[in-house]
Amino acid sequence: MINTPYLLFLGDAPDMLAAKVAIGIRDWRPENALGQIRLPGCGADLGLADLTLEEAKAAGAKTVVIGVANRGGVISAAWKEVLVKALEMGFDLASGLHNLLRDEGDLVAAAQTYGGTLHDVRVPTVGYPIANGIKRSGKRCLAVGTDCSVGKMYTAMAMEAEMTARGMKATFRATGQTGILITGHGVPLDAVVADFMAGSVEYLTPDNDPEHWDMIEGQGSLFHVSYSGVTLALIHGGQPDALILSHEPTREHMRGLPGYALPTLEQLRDAALPLARVSNPACQVAGVAVNTQHMDEVEARVYLDKVEAEMGLPATDPYRFGSGTLVDALAAI
Amino acid sequence: MINTPYLLFLGDAPDMLAAKVAIGIRDWRPENALGQIRLPGCGADLGLADLTLEEAKAAGAKTVVIGVANRGGVISAAWKEVLVKALEMGFDLASGLHNLLRDEGDLVAAAQTYGGTLHDVRVPTVGYPIANGIKRSGKRCLAVGTDCSVGKMYTAMAMEAEMTARGMKATFRATGQTGILITGHGVPLDAVVADFMAGSVEYLTPDNDPEHWDMIEGQGSLFHVSYSGVTLALIHGGQPDALILSHEPTREHMRGLPGYALPTLEQLRDAALPLARVSNPACQVAGVAVNTQHMDEVEARVYLDKVEAEMGLPATDPYRFGSGTLVDALAAI
Numbered sequence: 311m312i313n314t315p316y317l318l319f320l321g322d323a324p325d326m327l328a329a330k331v332a333i334g335i336r337d338w339r340p341e342n343a344l345g346q347i348r349l350p351g352c353g354a355d356l357g358l359a360d361l362t363l364e365e366a367k368a369a370g371a372k373t374v375v376i377g378v379a380n381r382g383g384v385i386s387a388a389w390k391e392v393l394v395k396a397l398e399m400g401f402d403l404a405s406g407l408h409n410l411l412r413d414e415g416d417l418v419a420a421a422q423t424y425g426g427t428l429h430d431v432r433v434p435t436v437g438y439p440i441a442n443g444i445k446r447s448g449k450r451c452l453a454v455g456t457d458c459s460v461g462k463m464y465t466a467m468a469m470e471a472e473m474t475a476r477g478m479k480a481t482f483r484a485t486g487q488t489g490i491l492i493t494g495h496g497v498p499l500d501a502v503v504a505d506f507m508a509g510s511v512e513y514l515t516p517d518n519d520p521e522h523w524d525m526i527e528g529q530g531s532l533f534h535v536s537y538s539g540v541t542l543a544l545i546h547g548g549q550p551d552a553l554i555l556s557h558e559p560t561r562e563h564m565r566g567l568p569g570y571a572l573p574t575l576e577q578l579r580d581a582a583l584p585l586a587r588v589s590n591p592a593c594q595v596a597g598v599a600v601n602t603q604h605m606d607e608v609e610a611r612v613y614l615d616k617v618e619a620e621m622g623l624p625a626t627d628p629y630r631f632g633s634g635t636l637v638d639a640l641a642a643i
Numbered sequence: 644m645i646n647t648p649y650l651l652f653l654g655d656a657p658d659m660l661a662a663k664v665a666i667g668i669r670d671w672r673p674e675n676a677l678g679q680i681r682l683p684g685c686g687a688d689l690g691l692a693d694l695t696l697e698e699a700k701a702a703g704a705k706t707v708v709i710g711v712a713n714r715g716g717v718i719s720a721a722w723k724e725v726l727v728k729a730l731e732m733g734f735d736l737a738s739g740l741h742n743l744l745r746d747e748g749d750l751v752a753a754a755q756t757y758g759g760t761l762h763d764v765r766v767p768t769v770g771y772p773i774a775n776g777i778k779r780s781g782k783r784c785l786a787v788g789t790d791c792s793v794g795k796m797y798t799a800m801a802m803e804a805e806m807t808a809r810g811m812k813a814t815f816r817a818t819g820q821t822g823i824l825i826t827g828h829g830v831p832l833d834a835v836v837a838d839f840m841a842g843s844v845e846y847l848t849p850d851n852d853p854e855h856w857d858m859i860e861g862q863g864s865l866f867h868v869s870y871s872g873v874t875l876a877l878i879h880g881g882q883p884d885a886l887i888l889s890h891e892p893t894r895e896h897m898r899g900l901p902g903y904a905l906p907t908l909e910q911l912r913d914a915a916l917p918l919a920r921v922s923n924p925a926c927q928v929a930g931v932a933v934n935t936q937h938m939d940e941v942e943a944r945v946y947l948d949k950v951e952a953e954m955g956l957p958a959t960d961p962y963r964f965g966s967g968t969l970v971d972a973l974a975a976i
Binding site: 440441442443499500501502503504505507508509532533535536537538539540541542543546547564566567569570573577580581584585588589 | 773774775776832833834835836837838840841842865866868869870871872873874875876879880897899900902903906910913914917918921922
């Protein structure tokens, strides 16, 4: 667990694209985002208060979260100056960078001296069990994609928000570093050792109230040859009661795999549902989440209507048109 | 690569069941098995010459392989006496035990002093890439099972032996510790970090002669919720041209998962083939390998005939009746 609330460190991010993690925290857990801290030349702005470390401390911030990608895989001297001072002042640090906080001697030394914690959320900190397949109480929903990066995390986040607003019990369960930083906990599934992948998902989504929904963050795709094993571990460890099919209709090939065509939504359904029913025979496909960012509104509406008719399922772009119809479908399960 | 030939260390194994690794080496790579070394009370006997370390050295053995499971997860003082002496004499050590050679201070010290290598084959030693999905030359065969431990490794080994005997080009590719110790190389797939699983299989089965077959050792099952992600990484990283369906017909539930029924061979085919065709559209199911050890010969023959008729595929028990019909099927691809 990462202590909240956060001060979001934007460093010298050249633009908003580099600040994806910070944007996710601001959008999905605004109560965790007390303010931002920026270095000279920073081209990103979250629209939050610019706070000094002292001001953030006074406001109750507990952890400085590195909310940006860094350049060239190094944590620069300019960054270090702020981060070491934050540790001296009693903050914890949290990061999803590939280069780890724990590999930086000055950060380790300051953390030890001042009693702070360095959270490298890409690295598992738990000895996960091997999955036992025992049926757990409570309900679970998992988004499975035709490809990577089609909006699975966003869909789960949006549905969790809608469910909470309706008074349903729902918890987003993070399986990637962005989701872990946003919520403060989770499993960095892509860094878990093979034998323990499904077990880590069981660990992440334990027994719960019968009417509670775990909204599990999806990863990869059954059709993406680089990461499909991670996806299947999520399906089998997660024991989903409901699958949401996620798709980006304008993509020309699988992400990072020229020559690999995306599957159709029907192919995705036909591959995922029988596998999901191995661990949860009651699993059903509840709806379709489409990322329509590269379509105009008319195109998007026409496409969604077509998917609804063809698949016999509610279809929406949760970002553009809300996730209400998907949540309606879960509520009916 | 582990240096061969081996001296097989049987320790104080209570019985032959504990000597599975040593039996595998003797059966599949007899040229690597120069002899055995046993401690007082050893209840296992491979039928090989009992050699002292000195005799094994004189005969050209390069590595002492721990060919047995140990008790209680400790490497005993009695074992250590032999293993340290082996290092002093210039042997390497190789082990697939959960408790690692490298965690034993006296073995590490002796290895450093005398220049020997400690091979813990459960631990990856290579920084594997993320899979790129690029089509590789040469042919590949993968056994996929209805369950774990249904004879997938044995099937690949038996087929490799038959293919070699026929003058076909074939290489067994180990993905588990037993296979790695038998052949001296491979990828310990269950210990690879999730993101790199499929990439490690690509690494294991590189470009080859067009008519060469990699016989890839299968792991887990698409229907085994604890390990299915490993299986799918094998399917997508391996780009198999041919799948062999592996089955043990008398098993009452999935291994270690009471309440989980085994899938039928049809269900296995219908799940595995579409997924395999993602990375290799030409993939086909070539045959069925059945482990009939719990059936008498008449039962086994009747069962295999039934499977052949129902599946329209050659079906055999490679251990009991040979793998010739499966190899015929590969030769026709």
